[in-house]
Amino acid sequence: MIRRASVCKTPSDRSVSSVVGTILLLVIAVSVAGVILIGVSTWTPESPAMTAFELSADSDRSTITIEHRVGDTIDVRELSITVIVDGTELTEQPPVPFVGATGFDGAPTGPFNAKADPKWSAGERASFAVASTNEPSFKMGDLVRVRLVVDGQVIADLEAVAR
DSSP states (O other): OOOOOOSOOSHHHHHHHHHHHHHHHHHHHHHHHHHHHHHHHHOOOOOOOOOEEEEEEETTTTEEEEEEEESOOEEGGGEEEEEEETTEEOSSOOOSSBSSOTTEEEEEEGGGBTTSOSEEOTTOEEEEEEOTTSSSOOOTTOEEEEEEEETTEEEEEEEEEOO
16 A cells, blocks of 8 residues: 655644745735735826816906916807806806907907907916996905806806905
8 A cells, every 4th residue: 555645744844834825825915905006096087187267357347357277278169158246147148259249348358359269278368348237247355256168068167256
């Protein structure tokens, strides 16, 4: 009869085998966790391009100015603007681009002017003057909000206290 030699000859050999096995399992678990962590930390969901604007409202001249600070170029022919003064929408909203419109004085500046390039790029300012016949008028300290919408999507909801 042939006998096989046992790998573990003494009880202390068996102890070493279980410790080595446990350490090996821990190394594998830590390695897998590290790979998963690296994969998750480098993955970012797609987000819309960042666009930032800055709003100012000059109560002395009834002028609203919006600066396109960063982000994609916007075609103002696809832009809708809503102006809200202390919670109340203006009776007449600016129909950008325009030159002379009911509720507004003079011609707007920048890409809001119908005779200018309708592409509004980062770094450009656009402004318009609200006529005294357009209600509500704003005075110093009033909260002026402007909502910019393109294709039904709000791209900016801005607030400024009139100076």
